Amino acid sequence: MNRIVLVTLMLLLFQSCIPLRIAPDIDDYKVTKGKKFKRSLPKRHMFVFEDTKDADQFYQYVNIKFALNDENVFDDIPFRLKGAQYFFSFYEVEIPDKTLNLFPVLFSATLNAALGNEDEDISEPTEIRRDNFYIAIEVYSDLENDCLGIESLSREAVLKYLRTLKNEYLTTHNYNEVVFKN
Numbered sequence: 001m002n003r004i005v006l007v008t009l010m011l012l013l014f015q016s017c018i019p020l021r022i023a024p025d026i027d028d029y030k031v032t033k034g035k036k037f038k039r040s041l042p043k044r045h046m047f048v049f050e051d052t053k054d055a056d057q058f059y060q061y062v063n064i065k066f067a068l069n070d071e072n073v074f075d076d077i078p079f080r081l082k083g084a085q086y087f088f089s090f091y092e093v094e095i096p097d098k099t100l101n102l103f104p105v106l107f108s109a110t111l112n113a114a115l116g117n118e119d120e121d122i123s124e125p126t127e128i129r130r131d132n133f134y135i136a137i138e139v140y141s142d143l144e145n146d147c148l149g150i151e152s153l154s155r156e157a158v159l160k161y162l163r164t165l166k167n168e169y170l171t172t173h174n175y176n177e178v179v180f181k182n
Contacts, residue, residue, distance in 0.1 A: 005114055023095040023132035026050050029166060031148055031159070034136060038093050045148035046136040047162045051092065052170065058092060058135050064175040081157050086147060088139045088162075097130040137162060 024030070024037075029049040034041030037048055051058060063073050075089045139147040139158050147158045 005110065023097050026134070029163065034091075034138065037134075037136060038095065041091055041093070041136055042138060044138045044140070044146045045150075046091075046138050047148060047159070047166075048093075048134050048136045049166050051133040051135045055092070055133070058090060058169060061169050061172070061175050062090065079161070081154070081161055084141065084143075084154070086139055086141045086154070086158065088137050090138075091136045093134040093136050095132050095134065097132060099128045101126045101128055135166075137165075 026049060029047055030037075031045055031047055033043060034046045035043050037046060059073055062068065062077060063070060066077055066079070068077070074091075076087045077089070079086055079088065139162070141147055141154070144152055144154060146152060147154050149155065152158075
């Protein structure tokens with residue numbers, strides 16, 4: 001009897017968390033269609049990376065770097081590459097990991113069955129949530145509607161610029177330093 005209870009508890013322990021939603025794990029960056037990454041994003045291709053900093057830090061970084069004075073910080077941020085004018089918009093995206101923890105329910109049911117307590121309260125399964133934050137950037141110009149699209153002529157130059165922008169954001173702690181780098 002003890003061996004059966006022990007094996008049952010071990011099985012329950014190893015299989016008690018059921019993932020309901022798993023957020024993507026992005027090492028460096030990913031270029032994907034916005035709607036494919038998250039439904040609330042536009043259909044254009046997006047440069048997406050994990051945001052390890054606090055909320056609104058990318059907003060502050062962009063606001064200071066491009067001297068926007070808190071006006072139109074999310075949309076139509078202008079930048080120049082090889083003499084051509086481009087614009088980008090960014091979105092702060094949250095995708096949580098959700099798992100359902102069944103261990104407390106199964107443990108109490110097994111314990112009640114072993115002790116013969118049938119009238120004990122059985123607890124509800126708990127949902128465990130871990131938040132993951134991402135920055136999604138779309139780039140467009142007067143000539144191209146989607147500069148990150150596979151067929152775009154400016155894709156490589158724009159990707160190089162966005163990689164530099166991402167690395168500068170993630171390594172800079174005082175965004176006023178960015179003004180002096182420009």
